[in-house]
Amino acid sequence: MGNGWSLDGFILDLDGTVYTGHRPIEGAVEAIAWLRSRGKRIVFLSNRGNISRRMCRERLEAIGVTCETEEIILTSSVVSRYLAEHEPDARVWVLGEQGLRDELALHGVQFAARPQEATRLVVTLHETLTYAELNDAFRAVRAGARIIATNDDRTFPGEDGEAIDVGAVLAALAHATGTESDTVVGKPSPVMAKAALDRLGLPPERCLVVGDSLRSDIAMGKRAGIRTALVLTGSATREAAMAQDPAERPDWILDSLADIRRLLEEMER
Amino acid sequence: MGNGWSLDGFILDLDGTVYTGHRPIEGAVEAIAWLRSRGKRIVFLSNRGNISRRMCRERLEAIGVTCETEEIILTSSVVSRYLAEHEPDARVWVLGEQGLRDELALHGVQFAARPQEATRLVVTLHETLTYAELNDAFRAVRAGARIIATNDDRTFPGEDGEAIDVGAVLAALAHATGTESDTVVGKPSPVMAKAALDRLGLPPERCLVVGDSLRSDIAMGKRAGIRTALVLTGSATREAAMAQDPAERPDWILDSLADIRRLLEEMER
Numbered sequence: 001m002g003n004g005w006s007l008d009g010f011i012l013d014l015d016g017t018v019y020t021g022h023r024p025i026e027g028a029v030e031a032i033a034w035l036r037s038r039g040k041r042i043v044f045l046s047n048r049g050n051i052s053r054r055m056c057r058e059r060l061e062a063i064g065v066t067c068e069t070e071e072i073i074l075t076s077s078v079v080s081r082y083l084a085e086h087e088p089d090a091r092v093w094v095l096g097e098q099g100l101r102d103e104l105a106l107h108g109v110q111f112a113a114r115p116q117e118a119t120r121l122v123v124t125l126h127e128t129l130t131y132a133e134l135n136d137a138f139r140a141v142r143a144g145a146r147i148i149a150t151n152d153d154r155t156f157p158g159e160d161g162e163a164i165d166v167g168a169v170l171a172a173l174a175h176a177t178g179t180e181s182d183t184v185v186g187k188p189s190p191v192m193a194k195a196a197l198d199r200l201g202l203p204p205e206r207c208l209v210v211g212d213s214l215r216s217d218i219a220m221g222k223r224a225g226i227r228t229a230l231v232l233t234g235s236a237t238r239e240a241a242m243a244q245d246p247a248e249r250p251d252w253i254l255d256s257l258a259d260i261r262r263l264l265e266e267m268e269r
Numbered sequence: 270m271g272n273g274w275s276l277d278g279f280i281l282d283l284d285g286t287v288y289t290g291h292r293p294i295e296g297a298v299e300a301i302a303w304l305r306s307r308g309k310r311i312v313f314l315s316n317r318g319n320i321s322r323r324m325c326r327e328r329l330e331a332i333g334v335t336c337e338t339e340e341i342i343l344t345s346s347v348v349s350r351y352l353a354e355h356e357p358d359a360r361v362w363v364l365g366e367q368g369l370r371d372e373l374a375l376h377g378v379q380f381a382a383r384p385q386e387a388t389r390l391v392v393t394l395h396e397t398l399t400y401a402e403l404n405d406a407f408r409a410v411r412a413g414a415r416i417i418a419t420n421d422d423r424t425f426p427g428e429d430g431e432a433i434d435v436g437a438v439l440a441a442l443a444h445a446t447g448t449e450s451d452t453v454v455g456k457p458s459p460v461m462a463k464a465a466l467d468r469l470g471l472p473p474e475r476c477l478v479v480g481d482s483l484r485s486d487i488a489m490g491k492r493a494g495i496r497t498a499l500v501l502t503g504s505a506t507r508e509a510a511m512a513q514d515p516a517e518r519p520d521w522i523l524d525s526l527a528d529i530r531r532l533l534e535e536m537e538r
Contacts (some may be wrong), residue, residue, distance in 0.1 A: 127426055128399070138414070138437075165445075167444055
């Protein structure tokens with residue numbers, strides 16, 4: 001390579017980068033296959049906390065992407081490992097879905113029988129959220145549970161447009177209880193960058209983060225010393241990227257993940 | 270009367286003062302009957318926006334309180350009249366329940382067919398709230414709808430403990446969209462005080478507000494020049510009342526609405 005370094009590990013965001021809802025983004029599946037054909041290492045790194053890695057792998061396979069469960073890193077698995085390692089005595093109450101419960105159980109985390117008995121409330125994206133569940137979470141916090149969140153994104157690119165994400169739910173709980181989350185594991189947290197780099201087994205300078213969010217994907221890469229490429233198939237626009245402070249701007253802006261091939265071919269010329 | 274003034278109009282809060290959920294508060298029904306037997310005028314003034322006055326009257330009758338629909342003033346009816354009078358061209362999207370829709374329709378307010386077509390989002394307490402509904406509201410606001418709220422209480426005294434109220438939902442929307450409500454009709458707003466005084470047909474100095482909330486009931490009375498009695502059967506404690514700035518403290522603190530009889534008898538001695 002002309003410039004003396006190569007990109008060998010790819011940290012790919014999912015929602016807004018590989019798929020939107022259940023639809024693949026045009027060219028994304030082929031781009032991933034091409035990266036694999038070049039022997040590149042890949043992890044899928046998502047702030048989704050409502051599904052388990054198994055569920056996510058099935059979703060990827062349904063659109064034509066084959067992968068190992070260990071190539072998928074979700075906040076549901078990262079928050080579960082975090083609690084198992086750092087707070088083994090925690091009794092958790094979940095404001096989330098079955099996918100998160102599955103990962104917590106898989107990691108041996110203990111559940112509280114009632115909101116009032118919880119020491120930890122785990123909050124994640126929750127497209128089936130109801131008032132009754134929000135109220136149970138509120139009661140857990142009022143009774144003393146501390147809040148850990150899979151992520152605090154304000155919105156995410158849903159199947160039919162931008163949709164409300166965990167940040168808004170955390171704001172509701174903070175308003176009602178006065179308690180903010182003390183731990184957020186999702187991107188841009190270094191916890192997620194470390195999980196991705198550990199899996200890739202590569203130093204940050206040989207990796208590239210590809211994602212649609214300036215606030216989570218690009219910011220995480222910048223903090224962790226990983227190069228970054230913004231795709232315009234999700235939350236962010238080119239204008240928003242260029243309006244960033246120069247140090248916060250992505251290294252590259254791609255119309256979509258499909259352009260990764262051209263980028264790498266140009267770099268290797 | 271010894272002190273030269275008498276209390277003839279009673280502005281009674283409902284949740285936490287007259288009932289909790291579907292259960293009457295002990296002695297409240299008898300106290301209301303006693304007030305009526307003394308020829309006192311009564312209005313029931315509640316920040317509830319999810320039920321219509323008709324539904325509320327049925328709820329009161331179920332616990333043994335008979336009243337006219339016009340003696341009930343709810344934020345569902347007040348917000349409806351507000352929109353009909355001040356914004357007759359508004360097309361509204363409702364984050365709320367059927368009771369609010371009924372009152373809006375009764376007042377001739379127009380509904381938007383889709384969230385994106387709304388000029389106004391009306392937010393009220395919503396014990397059947399779902400993520401999908403929250404997301405529709407989010408989309409209405411992103412498309413330009415301004416927010417009007419029936420109230421912005423953080424919590425209310427529910428059947429099985431304190432529960433999340435509209436304030437938390439507004440915080441979620443504000444976090445996701447950057448837009449705050451520009452109008453809140455509920456207590457302590459002067460809109461509610463005026464609606465109550467208009468119905469009673471009495472000057473403020475001959476009326477008494479009785480309620481369980483320092484932030485809504487007592488604050489409204491203080492601002493409107495109406496005397497106030499805090500009851501300890503809902504959200505607030507005696508300690509919280511005494512911790513208030515002297516100008517914000519209730520004139521009386523009663524264990525419950527049942528004590529209203531003793532208070533009036535002592536005053537008239």
